[in-house]
Amino acid sequence: MLKRAITADEIETYDRDGIVCLRGLFDTDTVEMLRTAAEQCMAADPTSLTMEVAQMREKEGRFFFDTFTWLRNDLCRAFVHESPAGEIAGRIMGSEKANIFFDQWLIKEPGTPVETPWHHDQPYWPVLGDQVCTLWLALDPVTADSGAVEYIRGSHRWGQRLKPESFSGHTKFTEELPPVPDIEAEREKHDIVQYELEPGDCTIHHALLVHHAPGNTRSDRRRRAFVTRWAGDDAVFHPHEGVQHMPPFPDIPAGGPLDSDLWPVVWRS
Structure with missing residues (x-):
């Protein structure tokens, strides 16, 4: 159940900018449940979908990255199926349904x-469509110095898929695409926005919106984000070389709808 209706202004902002910030749509019980889930997932035996990014890049600290945890953790599964996340994403995208594409820890x-x-998401994934988005849910206060994400407003309308950038510094993506521009060298050319968040706040961004996140330079605060990726009416299966590592794909044809056990419909209008 939504705590309040999604407004026409919020839908318009998402469509225009590719990013919208939604305050306080997830209650403290949900935040606490996901904090517990974070500890469970970080303590679990790693799988082929788990990455320790800081360790892989020989950097200090811990950047924990894991995906499809809803398939193996009861609390993550409860969030996907019982929280308002699917409805929020579906309504923001203007879709009549929302498929969970995958969930992800970015801690x-x-x-x-x-x-x-700096990257955008869709070229990492076996999916095409305008109705594909990410809901980024804060479980801690998030500030610029703890890793608040920066987004280039309007970049989802550049009309260009860009080559995926490796988070770990080791994985090589093979699809022939132009590289992401050197955004840091030309920041003044772009409309960059950064949202500081409280626990229970979230952002929704389009899968082709260019974004990045700084490190967490604070000594006193974690930056736990539970991220869910959603697909709507026009999203179709697009297998190609060099996609982000995922479980085995379901038996659906290229260009077909995602509806399957791996990418089930969670919400319908």
Whole structure:
């Protein structure tokens, strides 16, 4: 159940900018449940979908990255199926349904200077469509010095898929695409926005919006984010070389709808 209706202004902002910030849509019980889930997932035996990014890049701190945890953790599964996340994403995208594409932990512990590179999401994934988005839910206060994400407003309308940038510094993506521009060298050319968040706040960004996150340079605060990726009516399966590592794909044709056990419909209008 939504705590309040999604407004027309919020839908318009997302469509225009590719990013919208939604305050206080998740209650303290949900935040506490996901904090517990974070500890469970970080303590669990790693799988092929788990990465310790700081360690892989020989950097200080801990940047914990894991995906598809809803398939193996009961609390993450409860969030995906019982929270309003799917409805929020579906309504923001203007879709009549929302498929969970996957969930993801992006946790930067205190004293973790590792930055998330400038990138956009969709080329990492076997999906095409305008109705594909990310809901980024804060479980801690998030500030610029603890790793608040920066987004380039309007970049989802550049009309260009860009080559995926490796988070770990080791994985090589093979699809032939132009590289992400050197955003740091031309920051003044772009409309960059950064939202500081409280626990229970979230952002929703389009899968082609260019963004990055600084490291968590604070010594006293974690930056725990539970991220869910959602697909709407026009999203279709697009297998290609060099996608982000995922579980085995379901038996659906290229260009077909995602509806499957791996990417189930969670919400319908």
